[in-house]
Amino acid sequence: MLETSHDVVFGDDGLTAHVSLLIAASHGCSQDTTEVWVRVLRLFYRTTMNRHRPHGFLCSDGHYATARQIAEEGIVLLQNRNRVLPINTQKVRRVLVVGENAIKMMTVGGGSSSLKVQREISPLQGLQARLAKDGVEVDFARGYVGDVTGAYNGVTTGQNLEDKRSEAELIAEAVEKAKAADCVILFGGLNKSDYQDCEGHDRQQYELPYAQDKLITALAAANKNFVYVNISGNAVAMPWRDKVPAIVQGWYLGSEAGEALASVLTGDANPSGKLPFTWVKSLQNVGAHALNTYPGTWRLEGGAQTKGNIIDEEYKEGIYVGYRWADRKKQRPVFAFGHGLSYTQFAISNLQSLSLQLSIIPTSYSL
Numbered sequence: 308m309l310e311t312s313h314d315v316v317f318g319d320d321g322l323t324a325h326v327s328l329l330i331a332a333s334h335g336c337s338q339d340t341t342e343v344w345v346r347v348l349r350l351f352y353r354t355t356m357n358r359h360r361p362h363g364f365l366c367s368d369g370h371y372a373t374a375r376q377i378a379e380e381g382i383v384l385l386q387n388r389n390r391v392l393p394i395n396t397q398k399v400r401r402v403l404v405v406g407e408n409a410i411k412m413m414t415v416g417g418g419s420s421s422l423k424v425q426r427e428i429s430p431l432q433g434l435q436a437r438l439a440k441d442g443v444e445v446d447f448a449r450g451y452v453g454d455v456t457g458a459y460n461g462v463t464t465g466q467n468l469e470d471k472r473s474e475a476e477l478i479a480e481a482v483e484k485a486k487a488a489d490c491v492i493l494f495g496g497l498n499k500s501d502y503q504d505c506e507g508h509d510r511q512q513y514e515l516p517y518a519q520d521k522l523i524t525a526l527a528a529a530n531k532n533f534v535y536v537n538i539s540g541n542a543v544a545m546p547w548r549d550k551v552p553a554i555v556q557g558w559y560l561g562s563e564a565g566e567a568l569a570s571v572l573t574g575d576a577n578p579s580g581k582l583p584f585t586w587v588k589s590l591q592n593v594g595a596h597a598l599n600t601y602p603g604t605w606r607l608e609g610g611a612q613t614k615g616n617i618i619d620e621e622y623k624e625g626i627y628v629g630y631r632w633a634d635r636k637k638q639r640p641v642f643a644f645g646h647g648l649s650y651t652q653f654a655i656s657n658l659q660s661l662s663l664q665l666s667i668i669p670t671s672y673s674l
Contacts, residue, residue, distance in 0.1 A: 314343055366425045371563060378560035378567030384578035384648040385586075386554040391532050393574025393650055394490055396441035403488035404431050405450040405481045405526065406495045407517075408538040412466060413559045416459040416499030417540075418506025423462045424562050430494045430536070433565025437573055448481040450493065450526075451517040454500040474518050478525055485529040492572065493526055495519045496538035499559065504540040509602065513590050514544045523547050536568065542586045545641060556582070577649050585630045586642035594624030594632040 354360065384392070394402065409431040414422040435445045449470055457464035470477070485491045495515060497503040502511050514520065527533050527550040534553040537543060548554070555578070560567050570576040587593055595601040603618040627635050630644040 314346055374561055375563035375566050375570075378558075378563050379570055379576040381558055381560065381580045382567065382571045382578050383556040383580035383582055383646070384553075384571075384650075385537075385556055385582075385642055385646065386548070386551070387648055387650075388552045389531075391490075391534060391553040392555075392572060394438075394572055396438065396443055396573060399443055399489040399532075401444045401446065401488050401490075402434065402438060403446050403448060403481075403484050403491045403530075404434055405448045405485070405491060405493040405522075407449065407451055407453045407468065408496055408498065408536075409447065409492075409494035410466075411453075411468060411498060412457065412464040413499060413538065413564065414561060415457065415462050415464050417504055417559075420499070420559070421459045421462060422561075427562050428565035430538075430557075430565045430568050433567070433569035434492070434572070436566075437569040437575070446484055446488065448484050449477050450481045450522050451477055451495070451519055453517045454498050454503075456500070459499070474521075478518075478522050481522065482525050482529045485526050485533075488530060490532040490534070491526055491530045492534045492536060493523060494536045494538055494557070495523065496536075496543065496557070497540070498538075504559070513542075520544075520547060524550060527551050534572070536572075542584065542641075544589065548641065556580070574650060577651065578647070579649060581645050581647035582642055583644075585633055585640045585644045586646070587633070587638075588641050592633065592636075592638050592640070594627055595622075597632075597636075598623045600624075 410429050412427050412429070414424045414427050431445075431447055438445050449472075451474070452468075452470045452472075455468035455470075457466045457468065472480075496519075497510075497516070499505055502508045503516070504510075515523075523535060524547050527547060531552070533551055534555065535551050536555045536557045538557045538559065540559060545551075545554070555568075555571070557564075557568055567576070571578050590596040600621050600623050603620040606617040606619060624632060630640075632638075633640050633643075
């Protein structure tokens with residue numbers, strides 16, 4: 308008798324799996340299993356086996372509108388000193404956009420998150436379109452060169468991001484343009500290449516790649532109205548945080564990334580996203596690193612000279628992961644779990660405490 312099963316099968320032919328389930332059911336099964344295949348069959352009848360079902364469609368205006376709304380709501384305003392954001396489009400006349408991540412397609416790469424999309428609006432394109440409505444000039448400087456391949460698993464972006472200039476030349480150009488701008492926005496962070504935000508490879512460092520720390524420090528010194536937008540799926544080291552007025556976590560936002568980021572940066576949308584993790588200062592503030600259990604121990608297979616593909620991991624931190632580890636060790640993270648600012652300004656004043664006396668009535672219960 309088949310005792311139990313589940314509705315969804317991942318990494319297998321779903322139809323074959325469910326037919327196997329029905330065959331097993333015909334030989335006797337538990338009540339739980341019967342309910343499973345009844346749900347599966349009901350879904351089949353209502354969808355693929357329904358000859359009168361309405362036909363759906365992809366990439367409609369409604370789909371893009373929803374994608375933009377979701378993207379806007381996920382953007383996190385991490386820091387906003389001196390109210391640099393939102394950009395005052397009535398006063399600001401020239402904005403400099405810097406960084407490879409301002410022009411690089413992010414829907415391709417990363418593993419299972421890689422997509423073949425109809426379109427993807429870059430941060431630079433989004434800002435150019437939005438700021439043009441108010442007559443604001445937008446200039447661009449590359450700033451740094453990262454991954455220029457633009458291909459993953461047979462899908463290519465079609466972009467040519469080659470740039471042979473040196474690190475010094477790229478930074479010098481960005482700084483020179485920054486001095487003449489009213490506001491500077493750097494789109495930096497990671498990308499979806501191997502050893503960054505990609506399946507199958509851990510990151511090799513917590514710090515930003517491609518000499519971005521040097522670029523950020525130089526731009527912060529060149530223009531007081533400097534905004535850093537971090538494009539990544541997780542945290543990075545920020546040794547320059549105190550020098551940068553505004554910091555935004557921009558994630559990988561999909562087809563409407565540029566539109567959504569432009570909306571938040573200009574104040575058309577109020578940032579409302581919250582961090583889903585604790586943003587630590589360094590890897591030593593993470594249990595697995597502090598306890599020296601990462602990356603574990605490689606097993607040796609096929610002789611002492613052969614490195615195998617199995618790693619033995621020991622989770623010494625127990626339940627103290629993320630904010631629990633920070634709480635236990637009395638650490639102050641860079642940004643706490645759940646952190647996220649908005650453009651709303653409010654104040655609480657004239658607070659008074661009232662003395663209340665509560666009477667407790669004894670009560671008994673019989674069970």
